[in-house]
Each structure stands twice: as C-alpha cells, then as structure tokens.
Amino acid sequence: MGFFKKIFTKNPRLPQEGGIFFEEINKMLGFVPLNLDHYRRAFTHRSSNKVDENGHPVNYERLEFLGDAMLGSVIAAHLFKEVPTGDEGYLTKMRSKIVSREHLNELGRDLNLIKWVESKVSAQHFGENIHGNLFEALVGAIYLDRGFEYCEKFIQKKVVQPYVDIAKLEGKVISYKSLVIEWCQKEKKPFNYEVYEDNGKEGQKHFAIKLTIGGRVVSRARATSKKKAEEKASQRAFFAFQEKINKK
Amino acid sequence: MGFFKKIFTKNPRLPQEGGIFFEEINKMLGFVPLNLDHYRRAFTHRSSNKVDENGHPVNYERLEFLGDAMLGSVIAAHLFKEVPTGDEGYLTKMRSKIVSREHLNELGRDLNLIKWVESKVSAQHFGENIHGNLFEALVGAIYLDRGFEYCEKFIQKKVVQPYVDIAKLEGKVISYKSLVIEWCQKEKKPFNYEVYEDNGKEGQKHFAIKLTIGGRVVSRARATSKKKAEEKASQRAFFAFQEKINKK
Known part of the structure; x- marks a missing residue:
C-alpha cells in the first residue's frame, strides 16, 4: 500500500x-x-x-x-x-x-x-x-x-x-403523509406539520418537522428536503398509531 | 426451523x-x-x-x-x-x-x-x-x-x-492443448495424450490423461470429459514449461 x-x-x-x-x-x-x-x-x-x-x-x-x-x-x-x-x-x-x-x-x-x-x-x-x-x-x-x-x-x-x-416498495403505500391526513380528516382531528430549517453542524441544508395531531406532538423527523422530512414524520406517526388507524 | x-x-x-x-x-x-x-x-x-x-x-x-x-x-x-x-x-x-x-x-x-x-x-x-x-x-x-x-x-x-x-477468459489463450502441440511441433518433440477411463468411487464417468512429451510424462489430469482432461493436462504442462515456451 x-x-x-x-x-x-x-x-x-x-x-x-x-x-x-x-x-x-x-x-x-x-x-x-x-x-x-x-x-x-x-x-x-x-x-x-x-x-x-x-x-x-x-x-x-x-x-x-x-x-x-x-x-x-x-x-x-x-x-x-x-x-x-x-x-x-x-x-x-x-x-x-x-x-x-x-x-x-x-x-x-x-x-x-x-x-x-x-x-x-x-x-x-x-x-x-x-x-x-x-x-x-x-x-x-x-x-x-x-x-x-x-x-x-x-x-x-x-x-x-x-x-x-417493503409495503411502500410494493406500491401498497404511496405516501404516509396522505394516510395520516386522510385519517385525521376522517377523525376530525386537527393536524399540523411545523417545519423549520435545522442545518446542524454538517453545513448541509436540513429540514426538521414536528407533527402535531389533536394538539399533541406525535412525531419529529429531520431530512435533507421538506418533503422527505414530512414523509419520515408521517411514517413514524403511522407506525405509532397503526393500531388505531387500521381499526377504523 | x-x-x-x-x-x-x-x-x-x-x-x-x-x-x-x-x-x-x-x-x-x-x-x-x-x-x-x-x-x-x-x-x-x-x-x-x-x-x-x-x-x-x-x-x-x-x-x-x-x-x-x-x-x-x-x-x-x-x-x-x-x-x-x-x-x-x-x-x-x-x-x-x-x-x-x-x-x-x-x-x-x-x-x-x-x-x-x-x-x-x-x-x-x-x-x-x-x-x-x-x-x-x-x-x-x-x-x-x-x-x-x-x-x-x-x-x-x-x-x-x-x-x-484470466488469460483464457480474455481470449488471449483459446486452448492450451493447441499451444502445447504447436510448441512440440516447432521443437520436433514427440508428444502423446494417453487417455483412460477412471471413474473413481463417485460413480460418475471421469477421464484421466497422461501427457508425455519427448518420452517424459510432463503432466496428468482428470475431468468429466476427455476434452477437459486434455486441456487441464495441457495447461499444467504449459505452466511447467512456460519459460521454455515463451523464450522460443
């Protein structure tokens, strides 16, 4: 070498x-x-x-x-x-x-x-x-x-x-954000994707998302685009709420 | 399991x-x-x-x-x-x-x-x-x-x-048998591929080759076809004689 x-x-x-x-x-x-x-x-x-x-x-x-x-x-x-x-x-x-x-x-x-x-x-x-x-x-x-x-x-x-x-790759779930929004609307729960820039120490642009449903923060995520951060936060919320969402 | x-x-x-x-x-x-x-x-x-x-x-x-x-x-x-x-x-x-x-x-x-x-x-x-x-x-x-x-x-x-x-895969060497034969003819050395069936204990047909050049056994090989066994024996002979063959 x-x-x-x-x-x-x-x-x-x-x-x-x-x-x-x-x-x-x-x-x-x-x-x-x-x-x-x-x-x-x-x-x-x-x-x-x-x-x-x-x-x-x-x-x-x-x-x-x-x-x-x-x-x-x-x-x-x-x-x-x-x-x-x-x-x-x-x-x-x-x-x-x-x-x-x-x-x-x-x-x-x-x-x-x-x-x-x-x-x-x-x-x-x-x-x-x-x-x-x-x-x-x-x-x-x-x-x-x-x-x-x-x-x-x-x-x-x-x-x-x-x-x-796997579910998403199979095309069964196109977007977790749309699933979350759909559920909130059906349940008449207010929701909010709060976005702010959070560039950390890496120098690269990053976005952080705080997802609130019914006045409660249910998930947070961080990614290199707003869209990706929202999707990540939605996915986390989805898995946290999975039982509830599926039962409805 | x-x-x-x-x-x-x-x-x-x-x-x-x-x-x-x-x-x-x-x-x-x-x-x-x-x-x-x-x-x-x-x-x-x-x-x-x-x-x-x-x-x-x-x-x-x-x-x-x-x-x-x-x-x-x-x-x-x-x-x-x-x-x-x-x-x-x-x-x-x-x-x-x-x-x-x-x-x-x-x-x-x-x-x-x-x-x-x-x-x-x-x-x-x-x-x-x-x-x-x-x-x-x-x-x-x-x-x-x-x-x-x-x-x-x-x-x-x-x-x-x-x-x-690698040499063979690159197409530089098509057949070691032809290289060996060519060399023997140029050098006017008699050669002989002696083949016999040798099925061993495995029950599958196998061929064994003994390659003699100039009256000396230079290599032996064994494979599932006559052609493969000859090629193997030729390759072994080629590497054993490589210096000689390349120098000519």
Whole structure:
C-alpha cells in the first residue's frame, strides 16, 4: 500500500489518520476505518488524473464495481430473510427498486458524500449520478477495509433502516403523509406539520418537522428536503398509531 | 426451523445428520455443514410440491436468487484483487463470462449435484439449466449456513481455482492443448495424450490423461470429459514449461 501514501500525503485536503477526514469518515461510518487509503480512493474523481507508481489510474471507478456487487448481495440477503413468502421474481424486482440509480443518488446526496470529492472539474459538472457512484465506491472501500460484515452493517444502517419499507416498495403505500391526513380528516382531528430549517453542524441544508395531531406532538423527523422530512414524520406517526388507524 | 424437520424426517432419501447425505455434502464442501436443512432445500425441486407449515413452497428457487448474488460479489472481489489494471468495464465483462449460464451449468454438472435432487419429475425432463440452478442454490445454502466467508472459500476452491484463468477468459489463450502441440511441433518433440477411463468411487464417468512429451510424462489430469482432461493436462504442462515456451 506504499504507493497510496506517496500519492496522498502531499495533498492538504486529505489529512492523515487522526485528522479531519478520519474523524468525519469515522462518524459517518459508525465504526473505525482501519485503512484510510481505501476511503481516499473512494472520493478521488478520475479528473484528478492520479496514477500509482505503476502508472495505473487511482480513482473510485473500480470501487464502484466492487461496491455495486456488495450492495446487491447484502440487499439480496436482507430481502431473502425479511420476505419469506416472496418468490425469485419478487425478490429480484424488489432488489432492483432498492438499488435503482435514482435511489442510490438519493442515498449519496443525503450523506453529502460529494463534499469529500477530490477532482479537477467543478462540482456543477459532475451530473446527478455522481452521488450514487460515490455511494457504491464507499461500500467498495468498506469491503476492502473491513470485509463483508461491515458492509452489511453499514448498508443496514444507511439503506435498509431509513429507506427500505417493503409495503411502500410494493406500491401498497404511496405516501404516509396522505394516510395520516386522510385519517385525521376522517377523525376530525386537527393536524399540523411545523417545519423549520435545522442545518446542524454538517453545513448541509436540513429540514426538521414536528407533527402535531389533536394538539399533541406525535412525531419529529429531520431530512435533507421538506418533503422527505414530512414523509419520515408521517411514517413514524403511522407506525405509532397503526393500531388505531387500521381499526377504523 | 422446526418446519423443516417436519418435512424432511419422513423422507428416507434425505437421512439425518451423520447419515449419507451429511457425509457426502461434508466431503463436497470441504467443511462441516451446520444446518443440513439449507442443503436439503437446495436440492428440492419445485415439482416435489413441498410446503412449510404456513403453506409456503419449499424448494430451491429462492436460494438460487441468494446464491447468484453471493457468487456475483465473490467473483467481483476476486477480480478486483487479481486484476489491478482492469477498469470497471473490463471487470464487469470478465465477471459475466465467469458466471455465465453455460459456465454455471458446467460447474453444477462437474459436481454432479443432480444426484441429490428430490423431484417428482424424472431427471431427463429437467433441461440443461438445472445444473447451474443447483449450483447457485448450493451457494445460497452455504451463505445461510455459514456466512459470506465460507461462500468465498467454497467458490475459490470450486470455481476460481479450477476454472478462472484470466488469460483464457480474455481470449488471449483459446486452448492450451493447441499451444502445447504447436510448441512440440516447432521443437520436433514427440508428444502423446494417453487417455483412460477412471471413474473413481463417485460413480460418475471421469477421464484421466497422461501427457508425455519427448518420452517424459510432463503432466496428468482428470475431468468429466476427455476434452477437459486434455486441456487441464495441457495447461499444467504449459505452466511447467512456460519459460521454455515463451523464450522460443
């Protein structure tokens, strides 16, 4: 791994272990990265024209291939276990939805991966798919750094728990917000989605929502768009109230 | 897992742990299966019409989905590590070749997986793809039984080592036999592929080859077809003689 050191130590934007990059990656992953070089590569755009000592390009494109494969098998295993009634065709279809380009772009954008990118072109020229590509490359880096089980942990935490709602993927539930509103109207309960900006310490725009039904705060949520935050808060309210809503 | 017990204990063809099925699976895997139920399911054809206590079908079709995903990511990781010069497109193409339907059928056939199939239709009606499907299902069963690392071990031993020759996959080497013959003719060395049937204890037809060049036995090989055994023996001879052959 000597050639990585050579490439990266001279770059002030990529600090050494114990530095800002380490701290931030550590925080995002939820575990300690053992070899930062993999993560540095995961955020190196081909435009930076880096090569290793053998003249081979150093950028995240090969890691995308690896991460895509790991993501596919982690989601396959999750669906296999979670939906014991789903046949092969169902499982294949659900997985395609979860790892769709659109969805991966959303994941990468929500994690604001682009802030770590090292590149010689400006961020406006990347195009939408860079978010998903970085997400895949990151998963590839995790595999190389810590193996399959850490990929699984990370994907569970960042993909499955916040995004994979089987009912919604099946198209049975289009929007939790509409379910909540419908129920409130039928029950003649006043409701209110109170929204405020909450950018936290990450520097990226975030919206926080406080959902009040019948004068009581029933859920809160935070996300990178108002719509997503409302949907998250609605989903939480829905599951909290599920029995009541279903019985009516 | 109680429902598996219910389904399988009454079937005399699927003995309990310690029985023939356990011994055979153990021998093929090269490690101890912890939960035989997964392997039994991997060899249960849909025509057997088994259902669990909830009425869900019990057959290997869902395991195919899981095994296909695991195979894809194990091969992806292998290629990523073995071919540091290959870009994303190259890695994708090479993986498709390795996990092609044709190749998986060959793998399943060589392991003679079909002998364990439990089915209500006769073996002649299965069609060629059953070999590859069983191979995928077996990989899925290994994942459920022992996790990703054992999948990796198994695939290394049964797929990568015997079949994955990068040069050949790249089309640079079409046939090692033709390389060997060409070299012998140029060097005016007499050569001989001596073939004999060697069915061993497995009951399946096997061919053994002894390759003699210039009166000296240079390699031996054994496979399920004469052609494959010759190719294997030629490849071994090629690597043993590589320096000599390349220098000429």
